[in-house]
Amino acid sequence: MKRMYKFIVICSVLVCSSSCNYLEVVPDNIATIDHAFSDRYTAESFLGNCYWYMPSSANPNASPAYMGSGEFMHQRAMLQTSMLIARGAQTAANHQINMWGGGNGGKKLWDGINNCNVFLANIHKVMDLTDAERKRWIAEVEFLKAYYHFFLLRYYGPIHTVDSYMDVSEDTDVVRQERQTVDECFEYIVGILDRLAEEKSLPTTISNPREELGRITLPVVMAVRAKVLVTWASPLFNGNTDYANFKDSEGRPFFNQQVRPELWNRAADACREAIDICHNAGHALYMANDVVNNFVLSDDSKIQMAYRSAVSLRFNHEVIWTNTQSLVNGTYQDYMIPHLRQVSQGVTSGWYSPTINVAEMFYTENGVPISEDTNFDYEGRFERMSNSSSWKTYNIADGGETAKLNYYRENRFYASLGFDRGKWYNFVGHNDWEKSDQNAPTIQARYNEYSSMYNPNNYSSTGYFAKKLVSVNSGFTEQHRFAAEAYGYPEMRLSDLYLLYAEALNESKSGPDAEVYQWIDLVRDRAGLRTVEESWRLYSKNPNKPSTKVGMREIIQHERNIELALESENYWDARRWKTAIRDYNRSLKGWNVLRQEAIEYYEVQTLFNQKFSHKDYFAPVPEYEIINNPKLVQNPGW
Incomplete structure (x- = not known):
């Protein structure tokens, strides 16, 4: 018989059917301390209170x-x-x-x-x-x-x-x-x-x-x-x-x-x-060969699904710590996935919208930043381009017209972001969507199309969608039904730890060496990329960048921003690196999503001018706490 922790959210996953129901449990108040520890049951309840x-x-x-x-x-x-x-x-x-x-x-x-x-x-x-x-x-x-x-x-x-x-x-x-x-x-x-x-x-x-x-x-x-x-x-x-x-x-x-x-x-x-x-406990990166199914997938799609599975697949071996106090349930996934066909209108909203800034951050298919790649048209990245040559139609629809920014990018780009004329593959589909990545539905996000706005509060304001955070086992199983498989938030993954190690090694040595490269290259290999040294030597305008401590620091920081994109890590990383003063004074950008024609839709819009000053590195101590406790000193600038 399954023992459920009635008050403990750590045990919030009760699997009693194939759909796996998640419980959100808040601990009851306990009248007295003596009663709280009178027996195992009440003490266990108090344990749950600590986790809450x-x-x-x-x-x-x-x-x-x-x-x-x-x-x-x-x-x-x-x-x-x-x-x-x-x-x-x-x-x-x-x-x-x-x-x-x-x-x-x-x-x-x-x-x-x-x-x-x-x-x-x-x-x-x-x-x-x-x-x-x-x-x-x-x-x-x-x-x-x-x-x-x-x-x-x-x-x-x-x-x-x-x-x-x-x-x-x-x-x-x-x-x-x-x-x-x-x-x-x-x-x-x-x-x-x-x-x-x-x-x-x-x-x-x-x-x-x-x-x-x-x-x-x-x-x-x-x-x-x-x-x-x-x-x-x-x-x-x-x-x-x-x-x-x-x-x-x-x-x-x-x-x-x-x-x-x-x-x-x-x-x-x-x-x-x-x-x-972690290795001794069985934790390992979730790799393409871990993606086991009977569907027809390209090698790229297997890499993409492995990367997505590392975040959203329940019980996967890459996640070191699952935060079951924070469930990514159907409500949240509804906010990330667009309508994927005409009849699905009204089912999902897709209004948690990654910015163009995030799209620009990912590497090219050559494993270097778009501004450094000698083969990438960086100046023309916002121009339109049709997929007339049928380039990787599991990523972009055959003949689909979209921005150059969306072409020739690394697999983590396509695993993380949905976009107009891009494909969206999940293991769960409708009308055989899941049988092959070539059958995956196409996002059509221009105004009046099925993936665009259907009411004033439900649309992507940037033209991008957070594919990475939608479970690989969620999907449209019927014409009017979006079935989401909830998952516990991955508080820490093994790739995060590898990159922390690469960073610490780089900072503790006089310059980068094979040991530093090893741990970042393991993460890049899962993404289908060449090693850092090879990628920069072959494709970067700055081929010697990985050979210096400062250059490698920038590469490791960029790699973390990509690998952990949309997972809340950038907020903490940019602060601890003290790069937020540079990174967060910028224009947050999106496409002109309320336009119907491609020539108008693909005009870059400034949605908000983000500002950041030195005081923002830390939150203020609440004013009333300062009043109640005169010993507290307020953070500078607040």
Whole structure:
């Protein structure tokens, strides 16, 4: 008999039919602490309460990173909270996605941390637990406490660490805490994760993922520890002189003012340890030969479906950590997929729209940026072109007229983005769509066509669609029915870890070498690309770029932006690299989607002029928190 965790969202996947129903469960309030730990059942409920505070990464109204980077746009009538952040609407008085005090879509992570401390202080009272179970639960909650601290640290900058339960009756001076230096915060978080790595109280794998998907494992701990250390070593937190005058009450700068190269060494070691643990646990990149079906697919389509499966296929071996607090269900997928035939109008909306900026970011088919490729018509990229030579008709419809920007691109481009006259293949289809990639439906997104606007709130405002985030097993199974297979958000994939390792190695060495290239080339190989050195030597206007530390840094950063596109990572990466001041002062662009003729449709429109200043590297501490706690110092600029 399946044991469901009634209060625990970590076990939110109950598979009782072929369609796999997902549960969204919120823990009940528990009257007293004594009752909460009176037996295994109530303690398990409290464990679920600790998991409940996990930020919902796939919810644009609850995750600052989802649309906060400007990867997505949508029409003004449907503004999501994270889009308000990208549009510069964040203020201390009206905090969007408030993770400090809760509100405007944000969970109060300090409550989550406090509940974790309550659990840790009382779990010893439960008598009907085995020692192994108790140790596992303690390790899970210790990890959650560390992760909630890490989230707050990335979002707000210096915080105060809370290692023990604070009762509501505590003296005001005890409750009112001063912010600590970022080094002290990172040391605290890493200290917890180091201890969990040494104790090994967590399983390396989930034995029954259909019931326990999302629970913390040893690979999760190791991978997150690696990401924490890479973040600490990055320019935002390591020797950031922009914050030289941001000091505590004793005059200490919150940010260390000298770059500490040894942090990159620690990060590289942690990445390697995490990779070894993940490999031993069975995690591997999801490759084209993992795509098993009886359908007729080109080699390119297999690569594309492997890349998409790594994100959206349930239980796939590339995902290290699935966030089941954040389900990409039918509602969200409806917002990403366009109408794929006339009769499907009104079924889906497709209004979560990647920008032209995202489309420009992907490599050419030669594995280098479009601005560097000696064979790509960069200056003419917005011109129209017909597929009269039947070039890869599984990507672009035979004879279809679309922008040159959409031709001759790498497989991750076609796996991630849908566009006018592009093809959209899924394993589930209608009228034999799924039998062959050549049968895949064509997006027709010009005004009055079936993939375009059918009411003022339901259309792509850019002309692009987020194919990557629609499950490979979702599709139109009947003329008027879109059936979506929900999946837990991939909080961390193995390719993410590989690229973190490549980055840490590059930064810890005097210059790139074979070891640095190895880990980025593994990710590129899955995408069907040549190695970095070969691609730049054969096709780039700057063939020596991979041979320098600075050049390789840019390549690794670009690779991360592509590999993890639309997965909320760019929001955090651009900040820790301190490139956001460059990257986020730009025009966000789309096609002229309310025009019917191709000559008018393919006119580039500026949808919004994104602005970013130094203060935006961190969210403001909510104004009322500053008023309630005079010891708190507001972030600079707010």
